[in-house]
Amino acid sequence: MSDNELVTTSPTQSTFQDPGLPEHKLRMGDTDPVAAKRSERIVVGLFAVSILGTIGSLLAYFLVVPNETTDSVRNANIALGVTLFLSLMGIGLAAIHWAKSLMSDHEVVEERHLTASDAPTREAALTKLNDGVKDANIGRRTVLKGSVITALGLFPLTIAVPLIGSVGKDWDVSKFRHTMWKKGTRLTTDPAGRPVKASDVTIGSVVHIIPEAPEEERRSHHWITEKAKAVVLLVRMDPADLKESEERKSWSYDGIVAYSKICTHVGCPVALYEQQTHHLLCPCHQSTFDVSDGAKVVFGPAKRPLPQLPIAVDSEGYLIAQDDFNEPIGPSYWERLK
Template sequence: MSTEQHLAPPAAQQPELFENPGLEEHRGRLSDKDPRAAKRVELQIAILFGISVLGSIAAVVGYFAIPLDSTLGNVRLSNLVLGVGLGLGMLGIGVAAIHWAKSLMSTVEYIEERHPQRSSDETRATAAAMMKHGVEDSGIGRRPVLKGAVAGAAALAPLPFLVPLVGNLGDDWNVSKFRHTLWGETPEEFSGQLPDGGLGRRLAIDPTDTPIRAADVTIGSVFHVIPHGLNEAEHFYEEKAKAVVLLVRLDPTLLKEPDNRKDWSYEGIVAYSKICTHVGCPVALYEQQTHHLLCPCHQSTFDITDQAKVVFGPAKRPLPQLPIAVDDEGYLVARSDFDEPIGPSYWERLK
């Protein structure tokens, strides 16, 4: 019984490869044929660039015009205006550029033979002429409206990024705002009398604003703390972001305190800023067995038995310690503000 085999025909019997059909015949667009259509497209592109300009301006104006006070609505409105302005600024430029390329720029395809060696002067001159022709065909030279629109949109688009950045890096990065918190202010109604006769801001539970008695803090317990009376601060969210503290009570024999910090704790009770010195995330995870505070963002780890020094992670500085004492009524109070600026490290930070 024979088996039929299907073999490829000899090379002589194979059909020849198809011929290269070349480029498809160029089909002109309406904007190429009708000057009025081209003008309409030009106006549409100018409007898109104009939307970008308005979005960028709105973001900058909103940044300065909307106060970031204690009203949560203003914070949300400011973020909304900035976000929408940034979006329109970028979207307008992107859509306008695509519309311009598809409707007004040349769609003629060019073929240039590529050679492994340097082309002849004639070929190079031809290529340069083709590039020059492409620039001229884009219409940027003979369309002043578009030239002005794209220049204005491109010039204003970075402002919504730069203005908030520069505005926030002004006094803040010279340490004036990060060096001082409400712990250094001692209004009488929110303070207690220190053993030396002075006043200290009482520590209160966040968010109830309930003052904390030292007797209520047991070994191993953790309190999230704010300055007593913070709820009445003029810029509540800003001040809270700087003043939040984590309070822990340890066995006093575990603390490694230098001589200049012997009176910064009270019978094993220590208080440290919750703002990570890496990028400012809240350090709020306490390991009771190791006495470590952990930052959930990048796993920086601080040892609160040893002045909250860094034992792991990218942070480069210990957490600032809040000096505390007990007033004449048994409440925990802050002796003073933090001894150094809170928050992330940066290149010009004062040590």
């Protein structure tokens, strides 16, 4: 067999016939006006759900106002969440059902060409678009048009009204500078609230800490919101491993150090401690802090060390705070001095 024969019989040289588009299958609504009308009513109904959800979200924003209780905050969040869900879900499902049952489903193939089409091609494209609009009977479906315009027109209010309503409210950023920690406040376990003795903290152990408060107070909404700023991670290591400046040598106790759990990047809880390296990892964006060296950043997007809580021991051997954190906790914000 010659080389020429090998080339002509090679499978890679074979040609295949273009199968073209599959045969178009009519939908029930294409042949049955009753089915088409039913699909239209479904779409209108879904847009109506979106409209009611938008109105409901506005009512929830103004009427379900949270006060100083956790239950009220939860109820307000649930009311806003459910109504916003209905508003978005109605638009989304209506768009899907409209596209599947009412819009033209004829497949159209357009060959790739230069970006600048000639006049006949543009006219042909415009004709196809007009044919699609006519096929969907949008012009005669006034209720459908009204529902979609109303739903899409009202939905932005769910975002705009809360934004406008926030103007003039509490923008006092000084509250971020201080937490519940005060001189003499005992360190207690989170969430039980049990005071911690220095003698109970072994080398290599990590304890999640909150300020001491009566159990009834710890259940209040105000305390829960303030607790979010005051959470602490307590670590004990060999005092020889600590690298402390002269200013901070009195802030620890026998190798026990306490740092804010709030990451200085975007505020995630930092709680993954590696005993051998003394590194503390934030699980959100992998910012890593060296607990043995002032919780300085050794890796990741965070730009500042974790604020340190100065601690001491009272006459009964319990760990107490000497004062509040040495600087504001959490991420950067405007008007921050440090």
